[in-house]
Amino acid sequence: MNKINPLFKKELKVVNVGLKSFATDLKQQDIQVIHVDWRPPAGGNERMAKLLNKLK
Amino acid sequence: MHLVEKANKEAIERILNAQPTLIGIGIAIEEIPGMDIKTILHAGPPITWDKMSGPLRGAIIGGLIYEGLAKTEAEAIALAESGEIKFDPCHHHNAVGPMAGVVTASMPVWIVENRGYGNKAYCTLNEGLGKVLRYGAYSEDVIERLKWIEKTLAPVLKEALTLAGPIDLKSMIAQVVMMGDEAHNRNKAGTSLFIRELAPHIILTSFANDEKAAVLRFIHSNDHFFLNLSMPACKATLDPAGEVKYSTLVYAMARNGTEFGIRVAGLGDRWFTAPAEIIDGLFFPGFTAEDANPDIGDSVITETTGIGGFAMAAAPAIVQFVGGTPQDAMNFSKTMYEITEAENNAYKIPVLNFRGTATGINLLKVVETGILPIINTGIAHKDPGVGQVGAGLVRPPMKCFEDALEAFVALMEEEGIID
Incomplete structure (x- = not known):
């Protein structure tokens, strides 16, 4: 934790991956954030992900 | 592969x-x-x-x-x-x-x-x-x-x-x-x-x-x-692609008012269908969503070729007819590059620095990203004899693509290409 503490004393620049609500919360607190619209392959549908893998 | x-x-x-x-x-x-x-x-x-x-x-x-x-x-x-x-x-x-x-x-x-x-x-x-x-x-x-x-x-x-x-x-x-x-x-x-x-x-x-x-x-x-x-220009464009074995490109999307269907090149003439969706749109005076028939028509052949909804950034004024904002139109066109194989060599969008429209929907990319093709379309009244009641935006059911992927993998297994 000691190593990470200084980070919070600096201005935060956040890259948020996945759920957009995390990015929205930070924006509301005036923290710079870039949102990456990422979803797990096939939206997390394991069956479809398995089929896609077979073709890779 | x-x-x-x-x-x-x-x-x-x-x-x-x-x-x-x-x-x-x-x-x-x-x-x-x-x-x-x-x-x-x-x-x-x-x-x-x-x-x-x-x-x-x-x-x-x-x-x-x-x-x-x-x-x-x-x-x-x-x-x-x-x-x-x-x-x-x-x-x-x-x-x-x-x-x-x-x-x-x-x-x-x-x-x-x-x-x-x-x-x-x-x-x-x-x-x-x-x-x-x-x-x-x-x-x-x-x-x-x-x-x-x-x-x-x-x-x-x-x-x-x-x-x-x-x-x-x-x-x-x-x-x-x-x-x-x-x-x-x-x-x-x-x-x-x-x-x-x-x-x-x-x-x-x-x-x-x-x-x-x-x-x-x-x-x-x-x-x-x-x-x-x-x-028919789009239909004539896509049909030869439909004969390429082992291709996962979608060469037809179409709706009969009850079901939405797609055809994939490597799967020949087979249709993969699911119930047609209700369109999110703007209605003519006197009509509401209650009057709407589910998605209908072959005109989605335009999107399948890389125009229509895929080229909406080139036609921002269309949002006054189908709903949304010019920024939405821009976003739709840009997102479609995620699920397609190429940028069109003839159909180019000036506002995107003359980038070719997203062309050649790849079944694998649709299932992997979960991004469905965007379609703009007219809305028919659900009763016979009435006619058009509005226009709007719609997407195909994901089931069509999931079923096609199942069939494609099954075909590859049958032919001994994969285990």
Whole structure:
């Protein structure tokens, strides 16, 4: 934790991956954030992900 | 997988090298393969009379009356129920039809040839907006207009086309995308360019002046006239890609008002279907979402080719007709690059620095990203005989793509290509 503490004393620049609500919360607190619209392959549908893998 | 990548490269080359060209007008029964007096073609995947939605039934009732096979609505319904009439998708006959997509034996059809590959595609002539057969209307005025199309509009245009010679539709669509059309629900530029091309030749035909004037007035009054040319141009473009084995490119999407269907090149003629979605859109005064029929028509062949909803960034004004904002239109076009194989070599979007439209929907990318193709479309009333009630945006059901992926993997396993 000691190593990470200084980070919070600096201005935060956040890259948020996945759920957009995390990015929205930070924006509301005036923290710079870039949102990456990422979803797990096939939206997390394991069956479809398995089929896609077979073709890779 | 190399085999699939190689097949997709071949399929996309076929799409990009297509040269859809308008070569003439003929009569459905004489031109369309497998057509006869007792066959009625319709939009979308195969469907039986008992499962057809209101607008498709309405258009079939109108088609039977137009052909003289029935005199009244009741007679038409009895004939449709009798099993004497063969209902078949336009797509099974190298044809496409907007909305209900009904084609009967006597209807005039545009003949489009893909000069890159020699295949042809067919489509009827556009009737206008509102109360028209393709939206399931079949009142006397609808039938009268169809007769006028057969007896005056088509013969005049046929002679004018003979004088004009073939018209390169790929170049024309490339131009209309530069002029603010996306060639599905916005066809103002396309209709204008087309009338500009043909007007000098219409004047020189052997018809009476009042007939020539009526033809020019009709095209001028119908901003969607070009749709029935962009659609067969797209159909002719995509069909050769549909013959590439092991390709995962989608070469047809279509709706019959009950089901949405897709066809994938490596899976041949098979349809993968799921219940058609309800369209999110803007309604004409006096109508609401309660009146809407589920998604219907072959016009989604435009999106399958990389125009229509995929080119909405080039046609921001369309949002006043289908809903959303110009920024939405921009986002739709950009997102479609995530699920496609190429950028179009002819259809380019000025506002995206002339980037080619997203072209060649890849089944694998759709399932992997969860991003579904965006479609803009007209909305038909759910009851037969009413007509169009609005326009909006819709996506295909994911089930079509998931089922196609299952089938594709099964095929690869059967052939011993994968374990």
